Amino acid sequence: MPFFLHIATFVHSLFKSRRQLTLENLALRQHVGRPTIDKEIRKLTRQMQAANVGWGAPRIHGELLKLGIESSQATVQSTWRADKNRLRKPGGRFLKTMPTV
Numbered sequence: 001m002p003f004f005l006h007i008a009t010f011v012h013s014l015f016k017s018r019r020q021l022t023l024e025n026l027a028l029r030q031h032v033g034r035p036t037i038d039k040e041i042r043k044l045t046r047q048m049q050a051a052n053v054g055w056g057a058p059r060i061h062g063e064l065l066k067l068g069i070e071s072s073q074a075t076v077q078s079t080w081r082a083d084k085n086r087l088r089k090p091g092g093r094f095l096k097t098m099p100t101v
Contacts, residue, residue, distance in 0.1 A: 037075060039070060041069060045080065046079065057074075058073055
C-alpha cells in the first residue's frame with residue numbers, strides 16, 4: 001500500500017473518532033444552565049404568596065423548608081408573578097409631587 005493511503009486512512013480514522021466523541025458529548029449534555037423549577041413548587045409558592053400578602057421570600061422559603069422542599073430564597077422570589085403593588089416603593093409618588101423651592 002502506498003504511503004499516501006496510509007496517511008489518508010489514519011486521518012480518516014482520526015476524524016471519525018473525533019466526530020464520535022463529539023456526538024457522545026452532545027448526547028450526554030442535554031440541559032445547560034439552572035435546573036427548572038417543578039410546576040408544583042411554583043404553584044405552591046404562588047398560592048402562599050396570594051394567601052399571605054405580608055410574607056416575603058424569606059418567610060415563604062422557611063415554610064417550604066419546614067415542608068421538606070429544598071429550594072433557595074432566590075428561587076422562591078423568582079417564581080412570583082410581577083405584582084404592581086408589591087413592586088411599588090412607598091415614598092415614590094410623594095417625592096415626585098413635591099414642589100421645588
